[in-house]
Amino acid sequence: MMFDAQTYIERRKRLKEKVGSGSILLLGNEESSVNFKDNWYHYRQDSSFLYYFGITLPGLVGVLNCDTNEEIIFGDELTIDQIIWTGPQPTIAQLANKCGVDTTLPTTKITNFLQGLVHYLPPYRTENQLKISEWLGAPMNFIHKGASVDLIKAIIAMRSYKTAAELIEIEKAVDITADMHLNAMRYAKAGMLEAEVVGKLHQIATSGGGNLSFPVILSKDGQILHNHYHGNVLNEGDMVLCDAGAETSMGYAGDMTRTFPVGEKFTAQQKELYQIVLNAHESAITALKPGIKYRDVHLLASKTLVEGLIAVGLMKGSAEEAVNAGAHTLFFQCGLGHMMGLDVHDMEDLGEQYVGYTDTFTKSTDFGLKSLRLGKAVEKDFVLTVEPGIYVIPELIDMWKAEKKHHTFVNYDVLETYRNFGGIRIEEDFVITASGSRLLGKPVPKTIEEIEQVRAESLAAGNG
Amino acid sequence: MMFDAQTYIERRKRLKEKVGSGSILLLGNEESSVNFKDNWYHYRQDSSFLYYFGITLPGLVGVLNCDTNEEIIFGDELTIDQIIWTGPQPTIAQLANKCGVDTTLPTTKITNFLQGLVHYLPPYRTENQLKISEWLGAPMNFIHKGASVDLIKAIIAMRSYKTAAELIEIEKAVDITADMHLNAMRYAKAGMLEAEVVGKLHQIATSGGGNLSFPVILSKDGQILHNHYHGNVLNEGDMVLCDAGAETSMGYAGDMTRTFPVGEKFTAQQKELYQIVLNAHESAITALKPGIKYRDVHLLASKTLVEGLIAVGLMKGSAEEAVNAGAHTLFFQCGLGHMMGLDVHDMEDLGEQYVGYTDTFTKSTDFGLKSLRLGKAVEKDFVLTVEPGIYVIPELIDMWKAEKKHHTFVNYDVLETYRNFGGIRIEEDFVITASGSRLLGKPVPKTIEEIEQVRAESLAAGNG
Structure with a gap:
């Protein structure tokens, strides 16, 4: 279940205004392995990703460009082999549409959209820390220090007040x-x-x-x-x-x-x-x-x-x-x-x-x-x-x-x-x-x- | 609950014999974060770690040296501040004793014991992949390729037959x-x-x-x-x-x-x-x-x-x-x-x-x-x-x-x-x-x- 698209559109608009310039990188969560790769804990989406996009699906990443207003969700569509195991699922494009995002792209394209100033949150899962490190070309032990205080403060200023x-x-x-x-x-x-x-x-x-x-x-x-x-x-x-x-x-x-x-x-x-x-x-x-x-x-x-x-x-x-x-x-x-x-x-x-x-x-x-x-x-x-x-x-x-x-x-x-x-x-x-x-x-x-x-x-x- | 110490002692002895030479590195699992660092999924120890040590505690690592027969469990003891939140817990040394391991050391000491040939298993959790990468000085994307087929086969040859x-x-x-x-x-x-x-x-x-x-x-x-x-x-x-x-x-x-x-x-x-x-x-x-x-x-x-x-x-x-x-x-x-x-x-x-x-x-x-x-x-x-x-x-x-x-x-x-x-x-x-x-x-x-x-x-x- 999600709120209506307008809710997410307005939240993202306010976030971009508050942050002001550069790109905002919001990482969704991956599946989390218990005792082998494909034995998963109950899936939990990242809360800030939920707040701005509302989509509960593993492996997505959102990028909001404060300068161009561009909004993109990156993710990879299921193959027919996967659909046999998971059943038919809405496409990422269909889900993006539900939160008012028009552009979706495969994850491999993301680095093209992470030039210049990139705001990101301190990751609490190692997989996401690793992704940020790879995409921004920064060493793993720098990632926490490099998190954007502007982005942190902007999100807290919104999420603290419950509608x-x-x-x-x-x-x-x-x-x-x-x-x-x-x-x-x-x-x-x-x-x-x-x-x-x-x-x-x-x-x-x-x-x-x-x-x-x-x-x-x-x-x-x-x-x-x-x-x-x-x-x-x-x-x-x-x-x-x-x-x-x-x-x-x-x-x-x-x-x-x-x-x-x-x-x-x-x-x-x-x-x-x-x-x-x-x-x-x-x-x-x-x-x-x-x-x-x-x-x-x-x-x-x-x-x-x-x-x-x-x-x-x-x-x-x-x-x-x-x-x-x-x-x-x-x-x-x-x-x-x-x-x-x-x-x-x-x-x-x-x-x-x-x-x-x-x-x-x-x-x-x-x-x-x-x-x-x-x-x-x-x-x-x-x-x-x-x-x-x-x-x-x-x-x-x-x-x-x-x-x-x-x-x-x-x-x-x-x-x-x-x-x-x-x-x-x-x-x-x-x-x-x-x-x-x-x-x-x-x-x-x-x-x-x-x-x-x-x-x-x-x-x-x-x-x- | 654990089996008796002799069970684990014998298992490790057989494993060292099968692998033959070098050090065997067996990583236990860490806690796994849901939506912020300290909100954890139900803790699950790694199964091979359980098989050879039987200890269900986050953050432990076992090293078995096939050449010297040395067996060490690495881990960090709780502080009084942690005991207030967790209650009194057996020390790592006490737990190690239950599976017949005499030597325990803080995790910071581990690299001294990982010289020469090191056998490790393919990690399915990113935290453990990162640890292996740091300890062995090998790039993250090499870690899976570098896993020891000798160790994999030795463990399968034991764990496949249930006692x-x-x-x-x-x-x-x-x-x-x-x-x-x-x-x-x-x-x-x-x-x-x-x-x-x-x-x-x-x-x-x-x-x-x-x-x-x-x-x-x-x-x-x-x-x-x-x-x-x-x-x-x-x-x-x-x-x-x-x-x-x-x-x-x-x-x-x-x-x-x-x-x-x-x-x-x-x-x-x-x-x-x-x-x-x-x-x-x-x-x-x-x-x-x-x-x-x-x-x-x-x-x-x-x-x-x-x-x-x-x-x-x-x-x-x-x-x-x-x-x-x-x-x-x-x-x-x-x-x-x-x-x-x-x-x-x-x-x-x-x-x-x-x-x-x-x-x-x-x-x-x-x-x-x-x-x-x-x-x-x-x-x-x-x-x-x-x-x-x-x-x-x-x-x-x-x-x-x-x-x-x-x-x-x-x-x-x-x-x-x-x-x-x-x-x-x-x-x-x-x-x-x-x-x-x-x-x-x-x-x-x-x-x-x-x-x-x-x-x-x-x-x-x-x-x-």
């Missing part, structure tokens, strides 16, 4: 994502392998006609931020941290996290910390509006976390001072959220500094803040995630405790009784509106009461 | 694969999107603790041999061709195909052609034994197909002459099967000529036979698929009909009434035994009666 049509697609993705989470919450039960719940998530994402937007993070070890091991058995008393999302067939992403008990109810300790994370989540949402720096929202949520941690005796002193000192990063080591759109971390390939910060406001190198992907002031039509968490990481505690790090803010003795606690994250997706923000997609149970009710109903019905 | 322990793993994969097919056969119903059935397959494969062994081919357009489009609605009267398989967490693959009606029963036309494919399938299985050329099994199955097609009036003349002339390839354009093991097309990255043929028996370039991946005599402990089919491809019919190609064997007029028939494939996995072959994994309904019974029961139970 109404894009918001509809994103909301489709978030709705499938919501179904994934509701199904997982209903399906899990004691004695199951984590992988079985992951299977359920795959089913819903794939059935939605698209795919996962990123590898599923699902674990009883929720403190492991990016945990792709799913070999544990779920036991009564464990919590499941499930961070997963779908992307639609057009490539738009959803991204949510829920944390729920394997049994019917959270334990008293789990409830306490869950409510703290939920409070932090709500404090962030309340603060969201055009003009507020997302770093300030991150720090506000961090302060709410610390206030809760002080109340339960895990931290001490002034919450504000603790956050200023960075003591909260023992529990919340990462960032509050990121932009979302055609990528789950939107435009991350273009560089976090450009997407999430500005020329005068650069990303901190401090532990914690260095993992905050979005720091700058948010604007109307930005789409972003809000995902605070508490993660009890034994290796980090041991390291800090040995150094007596932030011992004026952390009650290390009390923390010992939480050593195997795990982790909690709550994540939802929002669009910034004129006056605040709007939750994307249908709501999924989030409070302790709502979650325990789903668990009780599912276990009673034997749905697990 | 008892490997057969257990393969059978696990085939059992999960059987569950996928039984579930799909029970789940599908009229009105569903193909993608919903694909979702069910993903669920079972993922729940098994591993993954898919290749992208699902599931379509009402079964004539499209490698169809990865799943956007059609299933209707009463359609058949679903489902070609899918699981791989275990150790990387061993299963690969099966079933074709079943969306309704309760096949139509009369579908039944007729289904029985022909089933007869071809059975004739191939009956012929399987050590010493028989798989190309002869392919041609025997093709002859059975033609006999059936003559009986229903789609072909005419002598079945044997038709097969000799290649007329059957209008209906059966591909090969009867392939080797299977750590890859679904086992060792395809090493070159089909070496895996499926011999120095004196090379692959045909004729339409049909050129797609037969395995032609040579099969031997005890080979694992392979048997997958005959009938595919009615309108584009191919139109081309042949216009050329009057094989018009003495093909009844083009009758064929017009089958124009939108689609395709049928039946596929199972076998190990060659001392006297014949043995079906791997639990049986899945295969006859018309068995399949119609599953469909009737499932639809009656409302399982769809």
